Amino acid sequence: MALSGVEIFKHLPKTNCKKCGYPTCLAFAMKLAALQESTDKCPDLSEEAKKFLGAAAEPPIKGITLGPKGVKVGEETVLFRHEKKFVNPCPIALNIKDTEGADAITKHIADVNSSEIDRVGQMLRVDLICVTDESGDAARFAAVVKQVADGAPNAGLILNSSRPASIEAAIGHCADKKPLVYGANAENLDAMVKIAKEKKVALGIFAKGLDALSDLSEKVKGMGVTDIVLDSGARTAKEMVEEYTMIRRAALKKSFKPLGFPVISFVGRDDSTFEAVVASIGIMKYASIIVVNSIEKWKTLALLTLRQNIYTDPQVPMQVEQKIYKIGDANENSPLLVTTNFSLTYFIVRGEIENSKVPCWLAIMNVEGLSVLTAWAAGKFVAGSIANFIKDSEAPKLVAKKELILPGYVSVLSGSLEDKLGDGWKVVVGPREANQLPAFLKGRA
Amino acid sequence: MPFVMPKDTYAGKVNTLTFGSEDKAVTIGGENGLPFLSFESIIPNRPLIALEIQDVAPSDWPDTVRTVYDGVSDSPAKWARFCQDSLGAKIVALRLTGTHPDRENRSAEDAVKTVTEVLSAIDVPLMILGSGHTEKDAQVLKAAAEAAKGRECILGKAQEENYKTIVTAAIANNHKLIAMSQLDVNLAKQLNILITQMGFNKDNIIMDPMSSALGYGIEYTYSVMERIRQAALVQNDPMMQTPLLCDIGPNVWKTKESAAPESELPEWGSLEERGIVWESVTASTMIMAGCNLLVMRHPKAIEAVNKLVSELI
Numbered sequence: 082m083a084l085s086g087v088e089i090f091k092h093l094p095k096t097n098c099k100k101c102g103y104p105t106c107l108a109f110a111m112k113l114a115a116l117q118e119s120t121d122k123c124p125d126l127s128e129e130a131k132k133f134l135g136a137a138a139e140p141p142i143k144g145i146t147l148g149p150k151g152v153k154v155g156e157e158t159v160l161f162r163h164e165k166k167f168v169n170p171c172p173i174a175l176n177i178k179d180t181e182g183a184d185a186i187t188k189h190i191a192d193v194n195s196s197e198i199d200r201v202g203q204m205l206r207v208d209l210i211c212v213t214d215e216s217g218d219a220a221r222f223a224a225v226v227k228q229v230a231d232g233a234p235n236a237g238l239i240l241n242s243s244r245p246a247s248i249e250a251a252i253g254h255c256a257d258k259k260p261l262v263y264g265a266n267a268e269n270l271d272a273m274v275k276i277a278k279e280k281k282v283a284l285g286i287f288a289k290g291l292d293a294l295s296d297l298s299e300k301v302k303g304m305g306v307t308d309i310v311l312d313s314g315a316r317t318a319k320e321m322v323e324e325y326t327m328i329r330r331a332a333l334k335k336s337f338k339p340l341g342f343p344v345i346s347f348v349g350r351d352d353s354t355f356e357a358v359v360a361s362i363g364i365m366k367y368a369s370i371i372v373v374n375s376i377e378k379w380k381t382l383a384l385l386t387l388r389q390n391i392y393t394d395p396q397v398p399m400q401v402e403q404k405i406y407k408i409g410d411a412n413e414n415s416p417l418l419v420t421t422n423f424s425l426t427y428f429i430v431r432g433e434i435e436n437s438k439v440p441c442w443l444a445i446m447n448v449e450g451l452s453v454l455t456a457w458a459a460g461k462f463v464a465g466s467i468a469n470f471i472k473d474s475e476a477p478k479l480v481a482k483k484e485l486i487l488p489g490y491v492s493v494l495s496g497s498l499e500d501k502l503g504d505g506w507k508v509v510v511g512p513r514e515a516n517q518l519p520a521f522l523k524g525r526a
Numbered sequence: 527m528p529f530v531m532p533k534d535t536y537a538g539k540v541n542t543l544t545f546g547s548e549d550k551a552v553t554i555g556g557e558n559g560l561p562f563l564s565f566e567s568i569i570p571n572r573p574l575i576a577l578e579i580q581d582v583a584p585s586d587w588p589d590t591v592r593t594v595y596d597g598v599s600d601s602p603a604k605w606a607r608f609c610q611d612s613l614g615a616k617i618v619a620l621r622l623t624g625t626h627p628d629r630e631n632r633s634a635e636d637a638v639k640t641v642t643e644v645l646s647a648i649d650v651p652l653m654i655l656g657s658g659h660t661e662k663d664a665q666v667l668k669a670a671a672e673a674a675k676g677r678e679c680i681l682g683k684a685q686e687e688n689y690k691t692i693v694t695a696a697i698a699n700n701h702k703l704i705a706m707s708q709l710d711v712n713l714a715k716q717l718n719i720l721i722t723q724m725g726f727n728k729d730n731i732i733m734d735p736m737s738s739a740l741g742y743g744i745e746y747t748y749s750v751m752e753r754i755r756q757a758a759l760v761q762n763d764p765m766m767q768t769p770l771l772c773d774i775g776p777n778v779w780k781t782k783e784s785a786a787p788e789s790e791l792p793e794w795g796s797l798e799e800r801g802i803v804w805e806s807v808t809a810s811t812m813i814m815a816g817c818n819l820l821v822m823r824h825p826k827a828i829e830a831v832n833k834l835v836s837e838l839i
Contacts, residue, residue: 299527318838
């Protein structure tokens with residue numbers, strides 16, 4: 082929990098010695114509270130104060146980086162996305178059992194390697210592979226880890242075994258790729274902590290229930306492991322929602338350090354559609370890593386899309402790319418419409434054009450994601466800028482008739498826009514609301 | 527440092543709403559906490575799903591969901607009975623799509639005939655939805671409300687432009703009402719206030735915050751719903767305590783993801799499963815944001831969501 086300047090001030094020497102560069106200890110405390118200064122600047126700080134202030138300055142949920150590509154998890158700051166952006170999108174991990182045949186494993190690797198999709202300009206993919214020790218055979222587990230590490234060089238690895246010997250055997254194949262060792266439990270604690278410390282890797286810890294998990298977490302931290310990932314044993318959707326909510330609340334609202342770590346969620350189900358639905362709960366409700374049993378393309382598309390939606394910054398409007406979108410079989414005789422690149426505007430206008438069944442060209446202009454009226458009021462969606470956008474775009478080549486349909490809300494621009502476009506362009510005022518577009522377009526067809 | 531359960535307490539409670547008649551009546555709402563947190567709240571009623579049918583054949587639905595209803599969708603009564611008897615629907619939602627002036631432009635009398643036929647075919651509760659054309663919906667829903675008197679249906683959607691006529695019809699014929707506003711917490715509250723000012727009991731309102739599909743602005747709906755729920759429960763705002771409806775079928779099944787063939791987009795995988803997962807995940811997202819009643823189309827998506835709800839409760 083962030084401390085106020087006054088709370089920090091109580092722990093400073095109160096000598097106003099100015100060695101930190103500020104005139105008073107209080108001024109320095111204010112800078113510390115604003116996270117604009119570091120406690121190192123004060124040479125006279127007591128050890129006790131350093132420890133206290135250091136702990137307070139840590140993020141309430143620890144950030145951990147996994148995999149060769151550096152996928153970050155944790156560091157979340159809120160419970161609800163309307164308060165502030167959810168920070169680090171939870172990676173999806175494909176679970177591979179070491180008892181599966183070589184061909185099956187090769188296919189899994191290929192599926193992960195080809196999982197990338199482009200969603201509104203972001204490249205999204207399955208980032209992690211979880212190799213599960215089902216065999217109990219350390220050599221076999223190690224061989225599969227090696228096959229996966231070599232075959233999917235960009236994916237991060239989760240080594241899923243409670244047998245220290247299996248982890249020992251496998252970790253040499255991937256220690257430099259920031260794997261997650263999962264993991265430690267009450268029985269194997271000493272051996273697993275030793276590996277995590279020696280190899281400097283993150284350690285997943287498992288204990289059923291939040292009391293036991295908190296104890297285990299404190300123990301592991303006390304033994305010197307700082308990168309911890311939590312598993313409370315939540316497997317049903319109900320346990321996931323309740324336990325992950327409590328973990329995040331405890332970390333954020335109660336500054337409860339033992340649970341201030343990312344959470345790993347195993348949602349594996351036999352029915353793939355149902356697994357997707359359960360995974361969606363993890364995406365919304367605070368899982369930091371989600372392990373699934375299968376990654377059919379349709380399923381990955383749905384889960385990565387939801388993750389993108391949930392982790393969108395609520396304070397920055399979502400935008401779509403500026404370009405002329407072809408809707409239906411538009412040709413040189415199809416109408417040309419213009420609107421702004423606020424994603425909701427685009428989705429709604431596009432949907433209504435599709436409903437009309439009239440093929441169209443939809444010119445989407447970049448106004449930093451504002452809606453039509455807001456962009457107009459902000460001076461971004463005005464005659465001059467619209468005219469430049471249209472003239473510089475491929476629109477003049479796409480349509481035979483130089484006619485542009487303008488949103489009804491900015492009908493006031495039609496005259497000046499026609500002047501600025503020049504070259505024989507005509508501006509037609511369209512409807513104010515998107516839901517009037519089908520009637521409008523059909524009426525013109 | 528021992529773990530202490532970080533429980534929240536809530537000042538408010540979501541209204542309980544019962545609709546339908548006799549032993550087939552169903553109840554939604556009544557929870558006194560944020561979704562599915564049973565360690566600190568009571569969830570007396572699970573979210574329910576209504577199956578959507580239409581007054582005209584669903585020619586504009588993608589094949590993967592349209593063909594499920596081949597052989598019954600030519601008759602609304604047959605379609606409704608199929609949903610109730612073969613698919614086990616607890617609620618049927620009849621959308622009067624064909625009354626839209628840009629569609630078949632069917633009359634209010636046509637709608638009355640359809641509603642009467644459907645009501646005599648089923649005994650589970652019925653939701654009667656207009657086509658979304660505010661002016662036409664006022665005429666159509668007024669007539670439909672009279673035809674459905676005595677069955678305690680859910681009637682909708684009343685919007686800012688047409689709520690007066692629809693509210694009057696709902697009062698006169700003892701129906702529940704959907705109040706729909708455009709994805710905004712304050713507009714939603716405003717419409718509830720306007721409707722109650724006409725003498726309509728707030729306990730009979732169900733609020734539609736305007737749904738969207740996965741990938742098409744669902745995060746806006748999600749956050750608006752979360753904020754409505756917090757206003758209802760934390761701030762105890764009585765005008766925000768109405769149950770929430772998410773009518774997701776039309777949004778989901780017009781996305782490219784639910785309709786584009788795999789041959790065109792191999793990187794998106796199997797079309798059939800893609801459409802089902804699109805509707806399922808849209809529904810699970812709405813449920814986690816506090817939805818009490820969903821209107822859906824694909825039986826397999828409904829099955830997955832019902833299974834999820836059973837696991838959540």
